[in-house]
Amino acid sequence: MTEYQSDLLRTLSSRGYIHQITDAGGLDALAQNQIVPAYIGFDATAPSLHVGSLVQIMMLRRLQQAGHKPIVIMGGGTTKIGDPSGKDESRKILTNEDIAANIAGIRRVFEKFLDFGNGPTGAITIDNADWLDKLEYVPFLRDVGRHFTINRMLTFDSVKLRLEREQPLTFLEFNYMILQAYDFLELSRRTGCRLQMGGSDQWGNIVNGIELTRRMDSTQLYGLTTPLITTADGGKMGKTAAGAVWLNDDLVSPYDYWQFWRNTADGDVGRFMRLFTDLPLSEIERHEKLQGAEINGAKRLLAYEATAMAHGVPAAKMAEATADATFAGGHGNDLPSHAIATEVIGIVDALVALKFAASKGEARRLIAGGGARIDGEKVTDDTALIAPGAEPVKVSAGKKQHGLIVR
Structure with missing residues (x-):
């Protein structure tokens, strides 16, 4: 492991966030000598971010904890284009109203993880529509577009992979990497931003921004990417059979969020504690050595810490108590619930309403396999019919999903 001198890179390295750095020595020296403003961009394609974005959010948190300034870029402008990275087809075009509503939902996420303010290290939020929406096409092509060659753009994974799979790549999407590069230039000029961070699939876009700024302003910028975060079985982080694990509590309840982390595979516990909690490394090292039934205590700690960070300590305590009551044979007050207006509901409809099954066919297969209770x-x-009275009826799918049918 590289021996870094700055608190920032030492922390990011020891907790497993670093995949690539454009100039590790230069960034390490900069972080020792000044407050480094750094940004990550988040396109507003949904009303919330999900766990798949959490490593990026935590990177901004680590940055602030190390005494630097996080800049959260809301992609009000770039969302209108659509990032082709890792996609086999074009994104759905959203209206301005949809994008504004999504940005409002996403802002709520960051308030839990970062301290916002006007101080030197206070986090700030900026919408890149502030400058992208005002660009004039011909001047932009003349001043910025001339620094990009089609030859080089065709070598980036976001373009190359789409073409290799013989999937169409629109001219609209082809412009995305130029706009993201321009974001870095604009942030350098507006805020003194010196570092862009992102997932490993953003490496090419980040390098473009660094080179564009060097050519146009002769300013030295830096880039840092995280490794692709997968689970021990090779699955994509944040994806479950029930769908995405959203970070806003109106889309995924604190109980379900707690349960997601409690279900972490044994081999992922230590790594996820490093990435997604503020627990000291010494404590994490002690917990990841546990084996057998003892590892369940570490999973509960991971679930509690992650839920407390995203939803607050009271919600984490309630989720934990609900889990204890549920697995003791009763039911807790924080379980997901579905209220019915009629006297009864069929078990198939109940499983679908509680989002334990994506369709009636899937619900029937769950029942046939003995997984419904x-x-x-x-x-x-x-x-079978469910008829809740004064007391709710608990419906379970497998050993770990529980919900209530109420009237």
Whole structure:
């Protein structure tokens, strides 16, 4: 492991965030000598970010903890174009109203992880629509476009992979990397930003911004990317059978969020503690040595710390208590619930309403496989009815998903 001198790179390295750095020595020296303003961009394609974006959010948190300035870029402008990185097809075109609503939802996420303010290290949020929406096409092509060659753009993974798969890449999307590079130039001029961070798929876009700024302003900028975060079984981080694990509590409840982290594979516990909690490394090293049933205590700690950070300590405590009550045979007050207006609901419809199954067909297969229960009793008949009275009825899918049907 490289021996860094700055608190910033030492922290990022020891916790497993670093994949590539454009100039490690230069950035290390800069971080020792001044407050480094650094940014990560987040396009507003949904009303919330999900766990797949959490490593980037935590990078900004580590940056601030090390005494530097986080800049959160809301992609109000770039969302209108669509990042082709890792995509086989074009993104859906969103209206300005959709984008504004999504930005409002995404802002809520960052308030939990960063301290915002006007001080030297206070986090700030900027919408890149502030400058991208005002660009004039011909002047932009003349002043900025001349620094990019089609030959080089065709070598970047975001373009090359789409073409190799014989999937169409629109001219609209082809412009994305130029606009992201221009973002870095604009932030350098407006805020003194010196570092862009992002996932490993953003390396080419980041390098473009560094080179563009060097050519146009003779300013030295830096880039840092994180490794692709996968689970021990090779799966994509943040994806479950039920869908994305959103960070806003109106899309995924604190209980379900806690349960997601509690279900972490044994081999991922230490790594996820480093990436997604503020626990000291010495404590993490002690917990990741645990084996057998003892590792479950480490998983509970991971779930509590991650939930407390995203949803607050009271929500984390309630989620933990709900899990304890649920697995003790009762049910907690924080379980996901579905209220019915009629006297009864079929078990198939209940499983779908609680989002334990994506379709009625999937619900029937769950029942046929013996994975569905009503108040702890296995269901074998997919026409079974649930009739909640004064007390709710607990519906379970497998051993780890539980919800309530109420009237």
